[in-house]
Amino acid sequence: MPADPTPHGATASGAGTSGESGYHPERAGGWTSGDAPQRLAQVALRDLPWEVGVAKPDPAVVVDGVTRTFGGLTAVSVDHLEVQRGGITGLIGPNGAGKTTLFNLLTGFDQPDTGTWSFNGQSLGKMSPHQVARLGVVRTFQLTKALSRLTVLQNMLLGAQDQRGESFFRALVPGTWCAQEKANTEKAMDLLRRFKLDAKKDDFAGTLSGGQRKLLEMARALMSDPQVVMLDEPMAGVNPALTQSLLGHVKDLREQGMTVIFVEHDMDVVRDISDWVVVMAAGRIIAEGPPESISQNQAVVDAYLGAHHDAPLTVEEEDQVLAEAERTIAREQGSDGDVLGSERGPERTDR
Amino acid sequence: MADLLNALAVAGKSALGFQAIFFALLAIGINVQFGYAGLLNFGQIAFAMLGGFGIAISVSKWGIPFWAGVLVGLAAAVVLALLLGLPTLRLRADYLAIATIATAEGLRLLFRSVSATPVTNGTRGLSGFNGDFIALAPWNTSQRYSILGTSWSGGELWVAAIGWLLVILGSLLVFLLMRSPWGRVLKSIREDEDAVRSLGKNVYVYKMQALVLGGVFGALGGMVYAVGTGSAVPDQYQNANTFLAYAALILGGAARVLGPVIGAMILLFILQFADTGLRLLISNGVIPEDLLSSTDVAQIRFILVGVGLMLLLIFRPQGIFGDRREVMLDAR
Structure with a gap:
């Protein structure tokens, strides 16, 4: 694997970063302290060639030769993919490209036919979903999974890890878990305030609107102090105002040093927040690069619009x-x- | 008027007797499995049968002490839960339902079969195993006691007292568990397993724990029934009892600590009151003999319960204790 020896290239040539000058995303919230972590990921990725399977300076997730077939259909066939730590990686592609299947494979919800993948050098193959989650790789779902008949606060508390009271016998002795529960509740309320859901803490999650459920699901995932957050279409079905707020939250994850991988269809969103974009089509990765490189990529245009599109001809x-x-x-x-x-x-x- | 009071008293005794305890314990178990964890156990009666026969076989056939028999019954229920859960709990909910309903019927047929006669006495069943337990009663069990116009034997009273103690302790256990983080995980599994998995919880283990706990409650219910009747006959453990326990749970309100207890009492009260009341009306000539004879009453009372349950589900779908907001969320 030819790793790039100059990850934080101060002498960036600037090649292929024509959109760089305008690349200062507006902060959606007032809580960003500094943009150093974001810069790090972006700078680190700046000098990389825009080619499929390129080695990243500091990969958090590495995928090798993963394939998954459903009957005769090859849903995912990824030769090599690395995801930069501390960056926001957008995963795009037309419907049926295998994005969600790849998510399922990475998080243990589905098992591949072949291939290995690892997180921080630790292989995740054959791990069940809860084991993957305990390592710090947490995901959300395309169809939001709010726990309807639990309150918003209970939803949040479920996300906390290593709870003593979740063992059967210790559950019977409240003294063993009360203090931890109190600390978790405070943490949950902090997060709920950040996501502006604190007023709803005692409502059933089933009464929330679609966008609020997306927010709740993201906040719940953060309760587990993840290192990698995988968001499956976080903006789908969310009104534009809430999209801005969600965008702010996603950027905020990067500020806190988390690695974010997200699937999204809205190209404006992808351009706005990603440090790196991976394009899938028909199960394969067909292009990789910074967001501004993607719209110029012929393979991507073909994948989205079909190879037979009627583009204006010169x-x-x-x-x-x-x-x-x-x-x-x-x-x-x-x-x-x-x-x-x-x-x-x-x-x-x-x- | 005196007849009516008498019918009420008889029904009241029924709502406090060992049969109500039997259904209450079965329903508490189903509440843990179905109400909180969303597991469809349609064979709760199998656990009850193992509980009852655990004592009966231990004492009558093996000659070991009564309390050791209780442990045998509980252990058998745990083993059955593990056997049922191991293959099915990784699959969709329906597989557990199918496996449990088949097991309940299969086990009953096995216990009443000719080849099992040396152990279970076949269709005649076992009896005379509760002497050690009845002897522990602090009062004279050969005497009859009159309480609020109903007559109880000392033994009946003792079984009911210990039975209700079990129900109270069981409810307390469920209460403690369900307000803990453990209970929160269980309720979350009912809502969406995958979400719980994605948050780092081993769903399989929690489902297994719920299945075992519910099965143990079922076994306790079967023990109360066997000790109350003084006999263990395989055909007493028809799977219809499982569904009566479900009816009790829904009547009282699922996923509520006291739902199954109150539901079982009301179910037994209605069944007995309909029975006594209808017989009374027939013998008084209010209902003509050719319209309804007293032999039909046993069936008619279940129709009345069915109608009552339908009305309940239309006008109060959450049951007596349930939270209507919570139930209405399902409609979305």
């Missing part, structure tokens, strides 16, 4: 297509065909 391209069409027709019919009438047909098939 004059030269039009001439090329025309010439090619003429050649094709000439070949097929052995004569000078009606070029005008078949102009668009070959354009569709050849691109």
Whole structure:
């Protein structure tokens, strides 16, 4: 694995970072103390070539040769992927690209057919979901899993780790867990205040709106003091105002030194917060790079819009297509065909 | 009027007798499994049968002391819970339901089969194993006592006293557990297993603990029943009892500490009151003999309970103790 020897390159060449100058995301909340951690991840990733499977200076999660098939369908086939520690990595791709399946594999909710993956050098293969979570890799779900008939505060308390009162026999002796419970409650209330859910602490989670449930799920995940947070479509179905607030929270995770991996469809969101973007299509990773590199990547454009899209053509391209069409027709019919009438047909098939 | 008071008294005795305790303990167990953890145990009666026969076989066949028999019954219930849980608890909830309902029926048929006769006495069952227990009563058990217009034998009273003590202790245990973080994990599993897994809890272990705990309550209920009737007959442990216990739980309110207890008392009260009341009306000629004969009453009272449950679910779906807001959340 060719690791880049200059992770924090002070002598950044600037190649491929044309969008760098405008890259100072507005803070959505007032709680950011400094942007040093975010800078670190971004600077570290700046000099990397934009190629699939590129080695990161300080990877938290490393995936190698993971495949998962459902019957004849290969849902995920990832040769090599590294996720930079302390950065926000966006995982994008069209529907059915295998993003959620990859999430499920990484967090133990599904087992792959082949491959290994590790977190902080520790292999996560064959681990069950709760073991992965205890290592500090916590996830949220695409379809929000708020625990409806528990109160918001109870939802939060469930997230705390190493609770003494969660063992059957110690549960019967409140003295063994009361102090810890009190500390956890304070921590939960702090988080709820940050996510502006503190007024709802005694409501059933089932009465919250969709966006509030997303907030609750993220806050609940943070109760476990995770090192890696994996968010599966955190902004889906959330109104624009709440999206801004959620964005602020995600950026805030990075400020606190957490590694964030998130799946998202909204490209504005991805551009706004990611340090690095990984694009999947049909189970494979087809592109990697800083967010500004992605929209220029032909493979990505093809994956999203289909290889046969009608992009506006330049004059030269039009001439090329025309010439090619003429050649094709000439070949097929052995004569000078009606070029005008078949102009668009070959354009569709050849691109 | 005196007849009506008498019918009420008889029904009241029924609501306090060992049968009510039997259903209350079964329902407490189901409450832990179904009400809190969301596990569908449709074979609670199998645990009760193991409890009852645990004592009966130990004392009558093996000749070991009564209290050792209690331990045998409890151990058998734990083993059954582990056997049922090991293969099914990793699967979807329906698999446990199927496995338990089949086990309950299968075990009963096994216990009444000819090949099991040397141990269980087949369809005739075992009796005469509760002497050691009845002898512990602080009062004269051969005498009859009159309480609020009903007549209790000393033995009945003793079984009921110890039985209600068990119910109270069991409810206290459930209360303590469910206000602890352990109970919170259990309730969360009922809501969404995957969310709980993603937060680092070993869902499988919690489900197993709930299944074992509920099974132990079932075994205690079966013991009270066996000691109360003084006999253990396989056909007493029909799986219909499981569903009556479910009815009691829903009547009282699931996921409430006192729901199963009050539910069982009310269920038994209604059953007995309908029985005595209908017989009274028939013998007084208020209901004509050719419309309803006293032999039909035993069936009719279950129809009345069924109608009552339907009305309850329409107008008070949360049961007597439940929280309506909580139940209504399911509709979303």
